[in-house]
Amino acid sequence: MNRKWVVVAAAAGAFIMGTVSVTLSVAQEKKKESKLHRIMEKVNRNNSVIQKGTRNAVFYKKAERDIAKSAKEMVKLAKEAKPLGKDSLEKAKVANPQKVWDDYSDAFIKSAEELEQLLSKVGAPYDKVKPAFGAVKKSCADCHKDFRVEDEF
Ligand code: HEC
The missing domain is CATH 1.20.120 (Four Helix Bundle (Hemerythrin (Met), subunit A))
Structure with a gap:
């Protein structure tokens, strides 16, 4: 794979991981109510x-x-x-x-x-x-x- 695309893919992956973990912590917060x-x-x-x-x-x-x-x-x-x-x-x-x-x-x-x-x-x-x-x-x-x-x- 082209080097540039590796960087893009890695950034996208990090972004998705970040979104997932934010979503999870919101869900946990809700459950605590x-x-x-x-x-x-x-x-x-x-x-x-x-x-x-x-x-x-x-x-x-x-x-x-x-x-x-x-x-x-x-x-x-x-x-x-x-x-x-x-x-x-x-x-x-x-x-x-x-x-x-x-x-x-x-x-x-x-x-x-x-x-x-x-x-x-x-x-x-x-x-x-x-x-x-x-x-x-x-x-x-x-x-x-x-x-x-x-x-x-
Ligand atoms: C027997 C006790 C009791 C009665 C009666 C009662 N409440 Fe509450 N209420 C509480 C307690 C305790 C909390 C805090 C609970 C919590 O946030 O975990 C609370 C929290 C709330 C909240 C905050 C929820 C939030 O989103 O933070 C609202 C709004 C509320 N009551 C409205 C009402 C209204 C309107 C009535 C009457 C129609 C009422 N309550 C009657 C005990 C009562």
């Missing part, structure tokens, strides 16, 4: 749908079915999150963190279920949905205050 973290990201997406859809009565009217879907999803995710607190317990500065975690989780599940229930019938009144969602958001903030210590939200 906790299961709870991934659930929280989904929780957050549904939370945004409800947040936007309940901004005012006009938005709400158009978004009601999407909000209902997200509320239902939120109940599922809240239940999935409850047994995943283990990694967060040692970071919390509360006495009996397991019990506190379970209480916050139950408050989250219960408030999400109430919202879901309210929205199970088409035409749920905005002035009931809005405070019901307020209770859900409070449950997020309460738990984050004690257990999501490393970064503010």
